[in-house]
Each structure stands twice: as C-alpha cells, then as structure tokens.
Amino acid sequence: MNQELNNLFNPKSVALIGASTKTYSIGNVIIKNLLRYNYQGEIYPINVKGEDIHGVKAYKSIFDVPGKVDLAHIVIPPPFVPQEVENCGQMGVKAIIINTAGFKEMGIEGKKLEDDFLERAKKYNIRIFGPNCQGIINSDPEYKAYCNFTFTYFKPGSISIVAQSGGVGAVIMQAFHDMGIGMRLYASNGNGSDISIPEIMRYYGNDEKTKVIVLYIESIADIKEFMETASEVAAKKPVLAISAGRTEKGAEASKSHTGGLAGGMTMELIFKKAGIISFTKLDELCYASIAFATQPIPKGKNVGMITNTGGPAIIATDELVSRGLSIPKLTENAKSILKTTMFPAASINNPLDVVATAGAAQFKSAFEVMMNEPQIDSVYLTFVTPPFVDCESVAKELAEINNKQIKPMVCNYITDKQGWIETTNILQDSGIPCYDFPETAGQALASLVKYHEITSREKGSIVSFDDVDKLTVANILRNVKSQNRENLSAKEVYEILSAYQIPVADWMIAENLEEALAAADKIGYPVVIKADSEQVIHKSDVGGVAVNLTNSEEVENAVKEMKGKIGQNDLKFFVQKFLSGGKELIIGANKEEGLGHLIMFGLGGIFVEIFKDVIFNISPITDVESYEMVENIKASKILGNYRGKPGIDKQIISVILQRISLLVTDFPEIKELDLNPVFAFENSAYVVDARIII
Ligand code: ADP
Ligand code: MG
Secondary structure, three states, X not given: OOHHHHHHHOOOEEEEEOOOOOOOOHHHHHHHHHHHOOOOOEEEEXXXXXXXXXXXXXXXXXXXXXXXXXXXXXXXXXXXXXXXXXXXXXXXXXEEEEOOOOOHXXXXXXXXXXXXXXXHXXXXXXXXXXXXXXEEEEOOOOOOEEEOOOOOOOOEOOEEEEEOOHHHHHHHHHHHHHOOOOEOEEEEOOOOOOOOHHHHHHHHHHOOOOOEXXXXXXXXXXXXXXXXXXXXXXXXXXXEEEXXXXXXXHHHXXXXXXXXXXXXXXXXXXXXXXXXXXXXXXXXXXXXXXXXXXXXXXXXXXXXXXXXXXHHHHHHHHHHHHOOOEOOOOOXXXXXXXXXXXXXXOEOXXXXXXXXXXXXXXXXXXXXXXXXXXXXXXXXXXXXXXXXXXXXHHHHHHHHHXXXXXXXXXXXXXXXXXXXXXXXXXXXXXXXXXXXXXXXXXXXXXXXXXXXXXXXXXXXXXXXXOOOOHHHHHHHHHHHHXXXXXXXXXXXXXXXXXXXXXXXXXXXXXXXXXXXHHHHHHHOOOEEEEEEOOOOOOHHHHOOEEEEEOOHHHHHHHHXXXXXXXXXOOOEEEEEEOOOOOEEEEEEXXXXXXXXXXXXXXXXXXXXXXXXXXXXXXXXXOHHHHHHHHHHOHHHHHHOOEOOEOOOOHHHHHHHHHHXXXXXXXXXXXXXXXXXXXXXXXXXXXXXXXXXEO
C-alpha cells in the first residue's frame, strides 16, 4: 500500500489553512463538510485571527496546532501558498491539498508559484494534491473524511472515483447518490502538479474495499506512466472510463481546459490497450458501474432471460443481441423442470415468460433453473410489480438468489416506487442492479460481459523479426537528416521498406527516357510510370501516374507527357511493375507525441475517403492486435471470399502491419508513413505507393 497516499486518503487529523467564518467561502465549507460528514479525526482550522469555525477551536498558525497533522488543506491566495507549504514541512505534514486556483493554468507567474511550492514540498517529502482542485472524500466509517468543498454526502460503497475535472466528478457522484448507490473514495486532483491520476488509480487498485474504479480523464500528462499503471490496475479490477473530446470541438475544449496531450480518439485507443472499459456517455458509465459494484463477472456472453411481462423483454433482447450477447435455448432438462413449476400460461423458452401472476415460488424455480443451466452465464430479469401478486415475497426471493452470487444478474424494474416502497427497498438493499429501462439494464449487463472479454482476451506478443536490416535504415535516415530534408525520396522509401522485408512491387528509377525504357524491359510489361520529384506529393493529382503501359511506345508517350506537365528540375521516373486484380489497402503510421505511433489500417479508395473505414492501434502492436485490425474494419467481409472473388491473405497483411510497427518503433523520428495503396492478393501483397516523412 502506498504509504504517502494514506496520509491523503486516511488522515487522522486535518488542518485547514485559510479557515473562514464567512459562510460562502471554501475555508468555511470544508470545515462544515468535515463536521457534517462526521469526520472521525481531529480538525484544526487555521486563520490569522484565530477565530473558531463552526464551534471548532482555531489556531493562528500551523505552528500553534497542538497535535500531529496528517493532511493540510491550503485555501489561501496563491502568493502565500509556497510559504505555507514550507511551514507545513517544518511541522511534519506529509500531505497537502491545495484547493486554491491561480497557478500553472494562469500562465507564467502562476507557474512560478507552482514550481516554488513543489520545490519546497519535495524538500520535506510532502505530497501535493492539486492545486486548483476539489480534494478527496473517504466514506470509510473509520475516517469519514470529507476533505472537499462539494455537497454530496454519500454513503459507503465499493465504487471509487477519480476525476480530473471536479465538475464531471460531481455529476458522477451525485448520480450514484441519487440512485441510492454508495461510494468509497473520491478524488479530483485539478492541475495534478504532483499526485497524478495513475498514482490514485494504483492506490484504488490496492484498496481492498474498492471493487470498481470510475475514471474521468481529459488529457494524460505522462502517457507511459498511465498505460503501465492502468493496465496493471485494470487487470485487477474493472476500470470504467469516459473518453471526452471525441469530436474535434470537444478535443479543442479539452486541450484548452487541461493543456495536456492525447485527447479524443487517441484516448479511446489508450483505454482499449490498457484494458479499461470505455464509455461515451456518462449515464451509461454510471449504470454499468452499479452492476460492477454488486455483481460477479460473467464467464461468457450467454444470457438467460426471465420476465413477467412480454414487451420490455423483447426490447431487452434486441439490446443484448445488438451488443453481441446471446440468448441460447434452454436444455430439455430445464424445460421439463419448468413444466412442473410454472403456471400453464408460462412460455417455457429463453426468454422465459413466467407470466404476470407468477409469485415467489415461480421466480425461485425460474432462477434456480437459470443458475443451473451450464450454457447460461448471466441472468436478465424483467420484473413488473403486478398489484395482484405478493411482490415483497418475490423481492425477498430475488434478494436471496442474488446473495448467493452464482451468476450475475440485472433487473429492469417496472413499478411505482412510491406505491411499492417495501418491495423497492428490499431490491435496493439486496444489491440487485435495478434499472427503469430495459435498454439500460441490457447495456449494464453487456458491460459486464465486455469486461470478461477484455480480461480473458488473448493479447498476443510483439514479434521482433530478426530478419530486418536496421543499419541500412539508420544510414538512409542519417543521410536525409544531414541534408535537412523531411520528405524521403521514392528510392529511400522503398529501400527502407525492403530492409524491413515489406514486399514492394518491382521498381527502378530512371533519369531519362532511355533508362525508363530499359527499366520497363527489365521489370517486364505492363509497367507503371510515376513522377519522382521532391516537389510532387500527390502524383496522380498532377498527372504524375501512368498505369498499365504495355509497350515501349506507351512508356515513351508517358515520359514525354509527364515532362510536359511537371517541369521540376529534379524530375525522375519511377518505373514500377503494374499489378492488376488485387484489393487496394491502406496502411499508415503517425507519430503521437508522448505515445509512440498510431498504426492505421483500412481499405483504399472510397472506403477511406467516404466511409472513413479505418482502424487504429497504438504501436508496438502484437500479432493478435494486428490480425484484429485486419478483421475488424467494417468492410472486412470484402477482404474474404466475396461474390466469387477470392479473398486476400490476411496473415500477410497482419505481418506487414507488425513490421511497420517495428520500423516506426525502431525509428521514432519517422513522423508519418503512408502505404497507399498496398495491393493484396490471394497469396501475396505488394506496396505500390509509399511516403515517409521524418
Ligand atoms: P499518388 O497517391 O501519389 O497519386 P499512386 O502511386 O498511389 O500515386 O498511384 C495512384 C493510383 O494508381 C493508385 O491508388 C493505384 O490505384 C494506381 N496504381 C499505382 N501504382 C500501381 C501499380 N503498380 N499497379 C497498379 N495500379 C497502380
Ligand atoms: Mg497513393
């Protein structure tokens, strides 16, 4: 356990530097919150006048405090903060929450102050939380530490929250609270000048009473640290996160909010790679968290459905199936049992309609059967409260089943909560996740299944390919750098690809017509001629590509025409084998600061331009990940046998992706790499156009 963060989350005493008698001030609210939440430790308000706050004895300075201080809040204006940190250090305080804003986020002067207090904190081994932050909450009855200026006095539970933005944190905690769901630890660390989100995640990961971690992060300061910690923690317990800034505008907003790197799509890829369950909607995240907090993780995607009313179960079925879950048939054994226990009108199938008149006995049998069915991994329940049924008994039965935690269950609970108070209370206390809408219940269950899939997925391994010629690439790149160039020539690019054993169509460079004719003869007709000049980037846009040239006359015409259109002095002719009948693919790598490269795969042509059907992953990619990329584009069917045409060799493409990933990992100076297109055939694939920028 991280001792340092223990002072932050489990303080036995809290000092508040800047405690105030003014009702509407942070220095007042935090004292009030500590009292109201029934904080179990000592409270030491500190202000220059030494005025007591809410009846708690105050001190004029931290030096006057009679006892040891585990945690100090600082809420005074920025210029005074560094000195107070120093004072705390002298008093042996080891953790400080700086709520005050007006530091790095305000520019150079603020940054100076931030650096100043950080330096002093370091000198005394103090850990700083914030600045510009809300603080923490620990609901553990042993502590009840509400070191925070918010207003949600939640009950203990097993969900712990870490939110970069206090506003989003407040949305999440209030939502859980309104649904009657308890939480365990809460942290919103603002600027995160010292204690980082990964560190908090690790603390939650090690905290036995935290079952689920909810994360809101807009930008990651240290992506490597995040990836490592998150992967480690997510393997231990479910981490549910929301990725904000998916749209361009959203990404912009997030950048200006936190000034960090990697927003939007990149964040989603990072989550995926780390094994974090990613959401795009806060409400979905909260609903799913409730199921994680109370239910075991299913061992597969097969759902048994029990309902006492038809329609909602149909909607739920659609939701479950559209999220990749299955509703398998019941075994004969199960059916024969149900025939004896259900009412005659019941529909003995999956979904199992126990009908509205079903009472506790029918529900009991239905659940027993589902829990015993070997092919069923979880149970989805639609429960409406018919006024002609003893619903309290049903609820008690359900609670008892849930207590055994054999298989996870979720419930779409349809009732008037004011009318069925007792039934509702029984269900709520039981920990059965109850949802008003069938889709919500279905989504929550689907998230449980997703976590099972994430934790049991095969990650594969990063292949090292010892047949690559690193030295050749290093020499080429050194030469390009020495000439201060960013764009590599065709010759350089193709030599690099060949050095990494990436198959390319046969090619030669010709200085003039004669050489072009000789090259065409050597390569063998039909050939393609392309303009090769530093100034020409999109060759076909300027008439720099002539395909399917079948004889010397056509080569001659093409060369002459190209000379006429493209007057560049450095114009050369790139002669290449013409390929026909293959599928055009696109493969790319783009450098992302602090992260590595994003490897991209997609079908060429309109699939890229109109449908944007491409898939990304973060380098280095494993063999499994690269194959998944090929499989997971939307149009992947087209890559297989389709309408009588043979498919392509996906394994070859997967290997090209891995080799590209290795190339950019070995040479991180590569900023952009584009293979567009790669022609793929039944048993082979060749790059016909490539670009590298360093
Ligand atoms: P650019 O992208 O710079 O315009 P390309 O080399 O990609 O130039 O050529 C444009 C298009 O011509 C390709 O997308 C492909 O459809 C076709 N093409 C290029 N080279 C070949 C080749 N060797 N065999 C068959 N078609 C080719
Ligand atoms: Mg191209």
